[in-house]
Amino acid sequence: MDNVTLISLGCVMRSSPKVLIVEEQALHAKGFSSLLKKKGFEVCIACQLPEIRQKIEEHHIAIALVSMARSDNQAAALIRKILKMAPECVCIALTSGSKAKEAIQALDAGAVDYFTRPIRDWERFLSVCTQALSVWNRTFAREEQRFHMQNLQKHRSIKNFHPIKGNSPTMHAVMDIIDLVAPLRVATLICGESGVGKELVARAVHQESPFSEEPFVAINCVAIQPDLFESELFGHERGSFTGAYTKKSGLCAEAGQGTLFLDEIGDLPLRLQPKLLRLLEQRTFRAVGSTKVQDFQARVICATHVNLEQAVQEGRFRKDLYYRISAQEIYVPPLRDRKEDIQLLAYTFVEKYNKLCGRDVQSIDPDALKELESYDWSRNNVRELEREIQRAVVRARQEQILTKAMISLPKDLSTATKTAEKEWLELEYHQAQKYQKRVFLEQYIQYKLECAAGNKSKAARLAGLASSNFHRLLRQLESLQEEEAQNPDP
Numbered sequence: 001m002d003n004v005t006l007i008s009l010g011c012v013m014r015s016s017p018k019v020l021i022v023e024e025q026a027l028h029a030k031g032f033s034s035l036l037k038k039k040g041f042e043v044c045i046a047c048q049l050p051e052i053r054q055k056i057e058e059h060h061i062a063i064a065l066v067s068m069a070r071s072d073n074q075a076a077a078l079i080r081k082i083l084k085m086a087p088e089c090v091c092i093a094l095t096s097g098s099k100a101k102e103a104i105q106a107l108d109a110g111a112v113d114y115f116t117r118p119i120r121d122w123e124r125f126l127s128v129c130t131q132a133l134s135v136w137n138r139t140f141a142r143e144e145q146r147f148h149m150q151n152l153q154k155h156r157s158i159k160n161f162h163p164i165k166g167n168s169p170t171m172h173a174v175m176d177i178i179d180l181v182a183p184l185r186v187a188t189l190i191c192g193e194s195g196v197g198k199e200l201v202a203r204a205v206h207q208e209s210p211f212s213e214e215p216f217v218a219i220n221c222v223a224i225q226p227d228l229f230e231s232e233l234f235g236h237e238r239g240s241f242t243g244a245y246t247k248k249s250g251l252c253a254e255a256g257q258g259t260l261f262l263d264e265i266g267d268l269p270l271r272l273q274p275k276l277l278r279l280l281e282q283r284t285f286r287a288v289g290s291t292k293v294q295d296f297q298a299r300v301i302c303a304t305h306v307n308l309e310q311a312v313q314e315g316r317f318r319k320d321l322y323y324r325i326s327a328q329e330i331y332v333p334p335l336r337d338r339k340e341d342i343q344l345l346a347y348t349f350v351e352k353y354n355k356l357c358g359r360d361v362q363s364i365d366p367d368a369l370k371e372l373e374s375y376d377w378s379r380n381n382v383r384e385l386e387r388e389i390q391r392a393v394v395r396a397r398q399e400q401i402l403t404k405a406m407i408s409l410p411k412d413l414s415t416a417t418k419t420a421e422k423e424w425l426e427l428e429y430h431q432a433q434k435y436q437k438r439v440f441l442e443q444y445i446q447y448k449l450e451c452a453a454g455n456k457s458k459a460a461r462l463a464g465l466a467s468s469n470f471h472r473l474l475r476q477l478e479s480l481q482e483e484e485a486q487n488p489d490p
Helices: 003-012 026-038 049-058 075-085 100-109 122-157 169-181 198-207 226-234 251-255 270-282 308-313 319-325 339-357 366-374 381-396 414-426 429-451 456-462 467-486
Strands: 017-022 043-046 060-067 090-096 113-117 188-191 216-220 259-263 284-286 293-295 299-304 328-331
Touching: 017 026, 017 049, 017 075, 017 122, 026 043, 043 049, 049 075, 060 075, 060 122, 075 090, 075 100, 090 100, 090 122, 100 113, 113 122, 169 198, 169 328, 188 198, 198 216, 198 259, 198 299, 216 251, 226 251, 226 270, 226 284, 251 259, 270 284, 270 319, 308 319, 339 366, 339 381, 366 381, 429 456, 429 467, 456 467
Parallel strands: 017 043, 017 060, 060 090, 090 113, 188 299, 188 328, 216 259, 259 299
Antiparallel strands: 284 293
């Protein structure tokens, strides 16, 4: 198959193979269709070339039954056109008993066999159709494998960015902005939901810059204790505070002329923001306990899932700091808005986890891809997709194809949720109270943990709680879940 055929193959690969009946007489077409459907074949009917072309574009046409008795005498020409549009298709001609030349024309045009109507040996006819379908399936399986192998390697040809993967217009726009800002030593703000790959974009900016050989130093503004923020950022001298037993170089010094990446900048406590602002304005810093002023030479890239403009209006983020870090902005769209990237990303993660897990997965089953593309990806975006592919690759063991059974995405709970919303009102007060508390804790804690990438200490800070209180809520949730499991019918 050529590239065009492969593209068509990729577009229709999820449908079942069908028998196309090309017949002018509607009664004859319905007769063949009824018989074949009873024997388990999937059938579609067409008469003129535009209809035939549409069926071939929309479906897998494994067999074409072409009636040679046409008013336009174009049956042989139609066989040639069908085979040109779908080279993998098996054509079988239906001839008239008194016109032997029809059989010669059909075979000369590319038909593999012919049957004279009225057909008396239906057993042989069905046997030929079954064998033709079997041959087509073997041919298609090889081409499908080739198609998947091409996809497995496809990401290597996408631009020159090592971490960024995407064929969608929105991701091409992101790549174009990276091209634009990478050579410039300007502060860059990367915005987007949790899990969309903001750090990957930051690394791409760094790698495409003239300073790619310099360090890329990342700091999560939420994960660091506020009291140690200055020490982590600027370093400290020995004995400058309790526990400072040795001199430590800060991240600003470690970044050198490279890139300092400040992740989750929107969650930086308000009292620490002036310290960062001073660093960016003066381009100098001092280690804690030191009198020596050092030059800050690194480029600064920040990332956040928070709407900083809204945070400024609400007084949670300094306006002057916002303008300082957002000389250039890059918005990374969520995965649900660029589902055409899912296949490429999935194959990228397959290759990654083949190496990490010692697997040899070569392709993803069409039904599994369909499952991935139909999911809403409302939580954690690319991060969640990567996790699902990792799980599937681990499950693959010796298999070379990821199947739908290996994908374990959460099911759509909307209907169940609506039902539950009604049913809890029928419970007794104390039961209803426990039920709603469990639902609240599950949703709230899960969301905070997802925002914190599973880090419980960070999740506690995002919730505005002490770590001990957050763990207490986790224990309460576990207790409620165990109690409900023991008493499923309240």
